[in-house]
Amino acid sequence: MHAKWIHIARVWAAPVLAAVVVAVIGSRYLPASAQSQTAKQTERVPPVRFAAVDVTLPSGETVFPPGKGSEIANANCVICHSTGMVLRQPALTVDEWHAEIDKMRNAFGAPIPADQVDELAHYLSTINGRKLDGGPSGVDHQAN
Ligand code: HEC
Known part of the structure; x- marks a missing residue:
């Protein structure tokens, strides 16, 4: 035991x-x-406080100003960006707007029919146009 x-x-x-x-x-x-x-x-850890913040963003134009050709702009130019991208640019001549629209078509694939480009270029030059003698534009001719 x-x-x-x-x-x-x-x-x-x-x-x-x-x-x-x-x-x-x-x-x-x-x-x-x-x-x-x-x-x-x-x-x-110091106490974390959450507070409600009231932020008012600037309201952008959602449609182009009325005029002959504005419906083309409304139908084709706000697919990828706001109207502000177009309206808040330096003033361009008709030809320069033409080149700008072609850039949207060729470089970015904007689906705007070729036969509407002229009318749209004229419309854009009426809302944000520049006379030919106004000197070179800062947009699209920067390399020249
Ligand atoms: C398929 C997409 C698309 C459509 C549709 C489009 N754009 Fe753009 N657009 C862009 C992009 C992307 C940029 C920004 C380019 C950059 O940041 O360099 C731009 C920029 C612009 C600018 C600023 C200047 C520049 O060249 O960058 C203008 C003006 C402009 N677009 C005009 C137009 C107009 C007018 C139309 C209608 C015919 C249009 N866009 C339709 C894609 C588009």
Whole structure:
């Protein structure tokens, strides 16, 4: 009987000791309770406040100003960008607007029929036109 207990103690001493060591060391690395973690975080992180902000963006023109050819512009020139991209440009001559429209067609694939380009170029020159003697335009002839 006595010898049996000694035998059991010998067999289990090492595993039990190892388990105690692992438990003691491991407990240091156990995650703290959620409560104490929250407490730590609020200690370190300054409080974040969310406030409602009212932002009013400038309203852009959604259609081109009325005139002969404006319907062509409305149908073809706001597919990829706003009217502002066209209206807020330096004034161009009819020919320059023609070249600009051709650039939209050739370079970017604007699906405007070729037989409407003239009328559109005239329309654009009436709303944002430049006389021929006004000097070179800053747009599209920059390399010249
Ligand atoms: C298929 C798309 C598309 C369509 C349709 C389109 N454009 Fe553009 N347009 C662009 C892109 C892309 C730019 C910007 C180019 C850049 O950033 O260099 C642009 C820019 C412009 C500019 C600024 C100057 C420049 O050359 O970059 C003008 C003016 C212009 N477009 C006029 C027109 C007109 C007029 C029409 C109608 C015939 C039109 N666009 C239709 C794609 C398009």
